[in-house]
Amino acid sequence: MAAPTASGAAPTAAVVTDIEGTTSAISFVKDTLFPFAEAALDGFLEAQGSRPELAAILEEVRRLAPDEAPRDALHRWMAEDAKVTPLKAIQGMIWRQGFEDGRLRGHLYPDVAPSLRAWARGGLRLCVYSSGSAEAQELLFGYSVAGDLRPLFTRFFDTRIGTKREAGSYRTIAAGLHLPAAEILFLSDIAAELDAAAAAGLRTCQLLRPADGTQPSGRHPEAADFPAVAARFSLPRV
Template identity: 60%
Template sequence: MLPPAAILTDIEGTTTPIAFVRDVLFPFARARLPEWVETHAQRPDVAAELAEIRRMTPGKPELQALLQWMDQDAKVTPLKALQGMIWREGYLNGALKGAIYPDVPPALRRWAGAGLGLYVYSSGSVEAQKLIFGHSTAGDLARLFSGFFDTRVGGKREPDSYARLAIAMHVPPVEILFLSDVEAELDAAAAAGMRTCQLVRAEDGTEPSDRHPTAADFPGVAARMGLPGAARA
């Protein structure tokens, strides 16, 4: 089988430790959220997200809805957008650095250098995605990617979302390899015709799938899926 033309990757549990998102990013945003929203409520981009929250939760105060969603780790687009805005300030002032598994940067650079298109699809906002890669512990990795997608495309467990992604990427689904640690996301991508590989990282306690190829890290993905540079990964 020919190698894929493009790689679409999840972030949490795939390129980035779950602990960084759970123990660093989420508490950082939660601690600042009430004051930050009050201070920036009139800013057009913030006002638009607050209006969407009111539409989604009629009669409930915006802040109450946001905090409830955070407690539930809900994949809700306006929450993710506002979290991304708060994280942006943290990255820009040096309070945050994006944690990336050490095996990921060399693999991304090798794949990009070989001409593969690299894309991100995460429940975190596009803004947050660009920040975590652009201000990473390995330097600016965001420039390696051709595109970033979030839940505005659709839910990550819905096959139609992956069909829309393939159209946006201008790549046939069969030529796209989707990487994630979550079996249900891989199922949805496969249903849309994409190739899949599950990241099973020991530190995250991921349960291996019996429906998708698995790998412990990005070098393992390269070896398992016939990607360029597998022998040197």
């Protein structure tokens, strides 16, 4: 059931959310997850390099960086924070070990889990779209500080559908959800991502989390947290 609107605009049927700077602190990703993967990469490749799944990913690394050893290319991409699909896949595999053995717990802002639960109870379809792999997204929400939130979500989208600054990626999401773009609300802290979503016809809202210091773009509706999103777009309240 779509959330009604008071303005006569198309009702919101689905919410697609970014992670970093939106549901979770930027510092958690940059200061916890990324260093964890960087420190574990060499040992992980030595221990797991013969696994068919990982071997296939390393072949993709060789294709994208033919002049470098795969390990060197991965370290370089990590240092550059490159949005490269094979890197994100390997990071996700490393993080899985940390989440499953309890060394990692997915950070969420305190308002996120109650709001997501309220939106799901209200009939909204919830999705994630992040540059991190879909597998990594599921780990963060599955092993979060608020418990296992994976059952709340319909889909997890990553860069395999396209980059987050291309309008075509958001058209693919709308097609995958079998919904008109105007019935999908995309939440992110990054103005360029919101620009692309808006170009594809999605509704947008920029999260301005005080702790993350995001600067408003002036081009999209703004909210400081998920309850403010709910108030602005007439979504179910906690």
